[in-house]
Amino acid sequence: MSTVRVGAVTFDWYPFDPLVRRISEAAVDGGDDVDVICLRQESEQKSEVYNGVRIFRLPMNRGFGQSLPLTLLSWAWFMLMAGWVLTWRHLRRRYDVIHVHNIPDFLVFSALIPRLLGAKVILHIQDTAPELMVAKASGRKGALIFRLACWQERISCAFAHSVATVGWPFEELLLQRGVPKEKITIILNSADPKLFPEERRCTPPYTVAERTGQAETTPFIIMYHGTLAERNGMDIAIRALAQARQTVPQLRLDIKGRGEHLAYLKQLAQELGVQEHVVFTDPCAMEELVDFLLQGDVGIIPYRCNGFSELVLPTKAYEYAWMQRPMLASDTKAIRSMFRGESLILCDPERVESFAQAMIDLYQQPELRERLVTNALEDYTPYRWDAMAQRYRQLLYTLAHPNRAPEVALSQQ
Known part of the structure; x- marks a missing residue:
């Protein structure tokens, strides 16, 4: 299978986030080339190669317990910084696929310039933002927050070429909100046998x-x-x-x-x-x-x-x-x-x-x-991870080479 060049973005630490790590390493194990743009903790290097994945860390923290306005500002600032790094890297090496992990969904717009230049975009919905935001909200603000979160989820899914998610309940919700079924791929966050032998x-x-x-x-x-x-x-x-x-x-x-x-x-x-x-x-x-x-x-x-x-x-x-x-x-x-x-x-x-x-x-x-x-x-x-990893690699290949016949047959169980 031909090498696919992937640029991934996550508002989290790497390799701390288990799904982003196993997804990225699955691509590398399949012969693909992966960069990850993420947050940086004080003890971490600005950039390094970890298990074959190139990591570029931005000087921000997650900010547990922040108010919603501060959280939104943090997300927006990270989106701008990640977008700059992603664009700079894309101009140097031309990504085939940009893989953006939520939360937030609108982080997918960090891929705006690479998308305009031909890269395909995956939005990976690990958590559905409207339900998560309401669970964190209090009082009468919940209804307004839910509507705004649904709106940003809708435009983010529309911007992406493909939407990956982590289970059938999330798929059902996304279908109800108008995301086409053919656009959705379920990749369960299964246990990685490399980490759990x-x-x-x-x-x-x-x-x-x-x-x-x-x-x-x-x-x-x-x-x-x-x-x-x-x-x-x-x-x-x-x-x-x-x-x-x-x-x-x-x-x-x-x-x-x-x-x-x-x-x-x-x-x-x-x-x-x-x-x-x-x-x-x-x-x-x-x-x-x-x-x-x-x-x-x-x-x-x-x-x-x-x-x-x-x-x-x-x-x-x-x-x-x-x-x-x-x-x-x-x-x-x-x-x-x-x-x-x-x-x-x-x-x-x-x-x-x-x-x-x-x-x-x-x-x-x-x-x-x-x-x-x-x-x-x-x-x-x-639903072991080897089956999920193969499904992900096929998704990358299909997006990067839409006019070629699939080299691996997979079923959406």
Whole structure:
């Protein structure tokens, strides 16, 4: 397959963002040429080559917890800077495809000049902006914010030649909002086997302790990794842990992540008297995340049931399934679109006691844990990352060479 020159843009750090990283490295692994323009943390170099991907970092931070006006200004300023770098690079080396990752959707207009000069443009919708903005908004501003977010999503999708998204619920929404079906490609944010090698799978620590007679002195670890925002519901998990520990004192909750809710979560754990049993750690390099997963016994996804979280297919669900860890999760439309009810424990996101009982059940029933692991892996297997990577490479090739016959046949499952 001919080499495709790709310029990618993301309002995030690289290689911190897992989807942008695995998408970019999938293209490089397929013989394509990839630049990524992204944010820069103080400790990072302005530019470098990482696993074959050229990175150009701009001196900006994400600004967790900023007000909406400041966030919009940050996005707009980054769009202008990224557009300048993208245009400069395009004039030097002529990109075939510009791949822009939201949020925001209007970041796609950083590709304006390359598009006018012939480059094809992908808008990758990892999160639907209208639902996410409303989930963050408060009061009567929500309706206005939703309309404005829908408007910018609509013109951004119209500007792009192709729209990629991360799951069926998002595809359904985009179709309802007028994006043509033939313009949409679903690329699930599956677990990257390079970062989560199959040979690293192992029996959960507590299960080993049960089999060796050490269960009474071994903690039963429930784990979460990712963004710590109110919509992600980790306060529900902490409250559930406090309830469940009254029955099962071996329970522990390990949380790896950062976000505007972190300080509140630490305070809540202290107020509930479980600060010694809730372990907070900072985010780590993607290569180290597998170690965090293997040290835990059960994964938890306690997302609140709002218009946004209802639609999100969390990457961590794929990672838990692939690394054979049982899950308890909020009963949402997105989760049900991927996993059967017998593949994980579905909990009522409005009821702390639902999560507490699930924690107790998983602790007390090793055969239930084994059954959930088997079923979840079976559900996930058709959507492994190797299939998604091939689908992405075919999309790049089709956009870059529209008049040539496809070299790889793919199906939109």
